Amino acid sequence: MKRNRSKRPATPESSMDSLGARIPAAQRLQFAAISEKRVKPQLAVHIDDIAVDKLSGAMKAKLAKCRKEGKFGWDSPLQCSGERLAGLLGESLVKGDPVDIANFAAMLHSRGISHQVIAEQALHAMLRGSRLQHLLRITQGDELRRAVRGMTAMLVNDEWAEHVSKDPDAMALEAAITELHNDLAEANEILAEDAKTITGDRG
Known part of the structure; x- marks a missing residue:
């Protein structure tokens, strides 16, 4: 007849931490090599990713503000053509707000508008905007x-x-x-x- 052996509770002296402290360094390295739980080294965040994350946060905030103001429809060709979006990109370039520029670029990218259409319409809008800004400065000066x-x-x-x-x-x-x-x-x-x-x- 087998005797029932009671399991002794784990004590600090018998824990894995205390065991690891007592075994030689070479054996600790060997245990670590065959362990299933590997510690992955933390990779440093690249400055490119930081810049993109910072800009995307500003873009989302600006878009949320525009939605509250009742602005929508950029994703619908019936409400806003690709040419119109490209023109807005050109106008934002003249104004110089990088967040607006990025938002219009994201919309164009999401809609899959061709680079040729974007280049042509944005250039026309930039030229119109430059002329209007110049005329406005002349008028204000007069x-x-x-x-x-x-x-x-x-x-x-x-x-x-x-x-x-x-x-x-x-x-x-x-x-x-x-x-x-x-x-x-x-x-x-x-x-x-x-x-x-x-x-x-x-x-």
Whole structure:
């Protein structure tokens, strides 16, 4: 008749960790080589992957914002043609926002639009955008020059009066001149009162 042998509970002295601490280094290496559980070395994240992950996060955030604003339909040829998407890519290049550029590039890539269509339509949009930006700068410059000429003429004729200009630089200049004009008028009033006090003229 077999005796029932009770299993002794594992103690710190009999654990695998304590056993590994007592066996020679050569045997530990041998055990590690035949072990089923291999420890894989952690590979360093490449800077390329970091840049892509950072950009993709910004892209998703921008697309989510656009969806909240009611913008959609880029994936439907009936609502947005490939030519239109390529044109938007060209316009975003002129504006210089890399997140917008990447989003339109992702849409074009997802739709499988040919490189030739993208190149042609994006180039046309870039040229249109460049011309419009140039005309806008000329128009803004003309507005500023007209406003400055008008202010100069009023100051020369000593007939300063506030007028509203749409150009922000002209508005800032107008505000500065108005402040100086008011300060000068206040200073003249103080000098006139002091002069009356000195001469005793209360008239």
